[in-house]
Amino acid sequence: MYLTxxxxxxxxxxxxxxxxxxxxxxxxxxxxxxERIKNEHIKEIMEVKGKPDxxxxxxxxxxxxxxxxxxxxxERIPKLIMDLDTTGAKEKKASKKxxxxxxxxxx
Numbered sequence: 001m002y003l004t005x006x007x008x009x010x011x012x013x014x015x016x017x018x019x020x021x022x023x024x025x026x027x028x029x030x031x032x033x034x035e036r037i038k039n040e041h042i043k044e045i046m047e048v049k050g051k052p053d054x055x056x057x058x059x060x061x062x063x064x065x066x067x068x069x070x071x072x073x074x075e076r077i078p079k080l081i082m083d084l085d086t087t088g089a090k091e092k093k094a095s096k097k098x099x100x101x102x103x104x105x106x107x
Contacts, residue, residue: 005065007058014055021054 009017022039029045031037043049052060072079 005061007062009055009058017054 022042025046025048026033026037026042029042031042031045040049066082069078069082074080
């Protein structure tokens with residue numbers, strides 16, 4: 001779980017991580033998908049039912065990191081980066097007029 005504190009995981013990636021984790025559990029239990037055993041039953045067999053999955057651990061690490069950064073002194077670089085306001089960056093880029101190649105060419 002190294003460096004998971006700074007991940008921003010899209011929903012699609014979360015689904016991939018969860019399905020991979022379930023695939024590992026299913027293979028460890030030596031059960032095939034063809035046997036049509038529910039995920040909850042596989043977790044009971046592997047004795048991990050009720051324990052946090054990978055995404056829960058990642059979310060916990062993210063919250064721990066955010067709390068750590070919030071307690072830092074104001075001059076620390078991670079705190080400055082977390083408090084950085086980037087809302088105007090897209091507006092500035094969108095308002096920039098695109099020029100054609102003829103406008104760049106000067107005789």
